[in-house]
Amino acid sequence: MTDTEIFDKVKEILVDQFDLEENEVSLTTDLTNDIDADSLDLFEVLNRVEDDFDIKLAVAEDIKTTQDLVDKVKAQLAA
Amino acid sequence: MAVIVNNPLFKKLGMKYPIVEGGMTWAGTGALAAAISEAGGLGFIGTGYWHGEDVRREIKRVKSLTDKPFGVNVMLLSRHIREVFDVIIEEGVAVVATGAGDPSPFLAELHAAGIIVMPVVPSVSLAQMMEKKGVDAVIAEGMESGGHIGMLTTMTLVPQVVDAVNIPVIAAGGIGDGRGVAAAFMLGAAGAQMGTRFLTATESEIHPNFKAKIIKAKDIDTIVTGNILGNRARVLKNKMAKNFVKNEVNELQKEKPDAAAMEKLESGTLRRAVQEGDKDGGAFMAGQISGLIKDEKPAADILSDIWTQATDLMGIDNTTL
Ligand SMILES: Cc1cc2nc3c(=O)[nH]c(=O)nc-3n(C[C@H](O)[C@H](O)[C@H](O)COP(=O)(O)O)c2cc1C
Numbered sequence: 153m154t155d156t157e158i159f160d161k162v163k164e165i166l167v168d169q170f171d172l173e174e175n176e177v178s179l180t181t182d183l184t185n186d187i188d189a190d191s192l193d194l195f196e197v198l199n200r201v202e203d204d205f206d207i208k209l210a211v212a213e214d215i216k217t218t219q220d221l222v223d224k225v226k227a228q229l230a231a
Numbered sequence: 232m233a234v235i236v237n238n239p240l241f242k243k244l245g246m247k248y249p250i251v252e253g254g255m256t257w258a259g260t261g262a263l264a265a266a267i268s269e270a271g272g273l274g275f276i277g278t279g280y281w282h283g284e285d286v287r288r289e290i291k292r293v294k295s296l297t298d299k300p301f302g303v304n305v306m307l308l309s310r311h312i313r314e315v316f317d318v319i320i321e322e323g324v325a326v327v328a329t330g331a332g333d334p335s336p337f338l339a340e341l342h343a344a345g346i347i348v349m350p351v352v353p354s355v356s357l358a359q360m361m362e363k364k365g366v367d368a369v370i371a372e373g374m375e376s377g378g379h380i381g382m383l384t385t386m387t388l389v390p391q392v393v394d395a396v397n398i399p400v401i402a403a404g405g406i407g408d409g410r411g412v413a414a415a416f417m418l419g420a421a422g423a424q425m426g427t428r429f430l431t432a433t434e435s436e437i438h439p440n441f442k443a444k445i446i447k448a449k450d451i452d453t454i455v456t457g458n459i460l461g462n463r464a465r466v467l468k469n470k471m472a473k474n475f476v477k478n479e480v481n482e483l484q485k486e487k488p489d490a491a492a493m494e495k496l497e498s499g500t501l502r503r504a505v506q507e508g509d510k511d512g513g514a515f516m517a518g519q520i521s522g523l524i525k526d527e528k529p530a531a532d533i534l535s536d537i538w539t540q541a542t543d544l545m546g547i548d549n550t551t552l
Contacts, residue, residue, distance in 0.1 A: 192353065192354045192356070192357075192381070192382065195354060195356045195357045195360060196354070196356040198356075198360065199356035199357075199359050199360050200356075202360065202363065208363070208364070210333055210335065210336065211332070211333030211335065211357070211360060
């Protein structure tokens with residue numbers, strides 16, 4: 153999977169989860185500060201990322217931005 | 232529809248009642264855990280930020296009082312978590328419950344040691360993630376609870392978690408009598424966890440001031456601290472709790488809220504409530520069900536009274552598991 157494909161899929165999850173417009177999500181989007189995700193929202197996102205990419209993430213992962221999410225997915229897909 | 236109370240998990244533990252003691256830092260001592268397990272529930276030692284040797288001391292205390300299985304509740308954020316798990320494995324504890332955090336890094340070794348693992352979950356997605364990691368059950372805890380809490384109520388959280396996972400769900404938060412336990416089963420739970428109700432058990436070693444405060448409490452006598460700065464905790468109202476909430480608002484109005492300073496204000500206050508009964512300065516963690524609790528009685532009576540009432544209401548035999 154290319155970075156762009158991963159990003160597109162992650163974006164799709166974020167758009168759906170937080171009712172955003174596509175153009176509101178970029179790689180630098182800060183999940184906590186830009187889209188007001190609280191810790192329970194983040195679990196929801198991680199849960200869906202796990203299912204959609206068929207990977208496992210640690211719950212405690214330090215994820216701040218869309219880029220962080222994409223990186224985690226990339227690392228897990230490569231593992 | 233038949234109500235199923237003999238799930239394999241509780242059967243394996245030889246429990247007589249599908250009722251679990253919620254792990255309680257400082258308050259959940261070996262003596263209380265032993266009394267609950269001995270009577271046929273599942274007792275838990277609360278460990279908070281203890282060192283391994285403190286945990287071992289309480290485990291040994293339980294073992295000196297009962298041969299029945301019991302559990303240890305661990306705080307995954309503790310700096311001593313590694314040594315705590317070492318002690319738990321060495322001592323052959325039956326069950327581990329985890330509060331805030333992700334137990335999955337420790338799951339393989341706990342399972343290899345034959346230990347049942349059940350995390351507390353505040354939401355459906357966390358319950359699903361935990362199921363995927365392979366935990367044995369989840370404790371769905373509503374915000375009626377005493378101690379650190381999430382956002383959902385027990386009434387709303389439990390059935391949604393039950394629908395989302397295929398492992399046993401234990402309902403926690405706001406359960407204090409047989410009606411509450413029966414309600415938990417109606418919501419699809421396999422068992423009920425209680426914290427506050429057991430605080431006034433005869434064997435509970437909390438300060439008499441703390442017990443008196445629970446028995447005197449009315450429905451509206453708890454307050455949630457940490458709403459603004461995070462780490463929400465439900466406590467009985469007193470000077471410390473009200474000041475905390477007030478300071479929290481002031482802190483937030485500052486340009487740079489000092490969460491660390493607020494945390495410092497909070498740390499140690501639960502111990503002061505439990506061990507010293509410090510009426511003004513202690514954090515008397517207790518749930519909204521405090522208003523229903525009017526007496527101190529042996530853990531065995533609490534369990535049998537509650538189960539008699541619950542089975543009566545559910546129209547099932549008062550048989551044991
Ligand atoms: C004094 C006190 C301390 C607690 N400490 C912990 C803890 O260390 N870890 C944890 O997972 N839950 C803790 N809890 C939550 C309980 O395990 C339990 O889930 C809760 O009390 C259930 O709600 P109830 O109080 O309405 O029965 C604590 C609760 C109380 C009242």
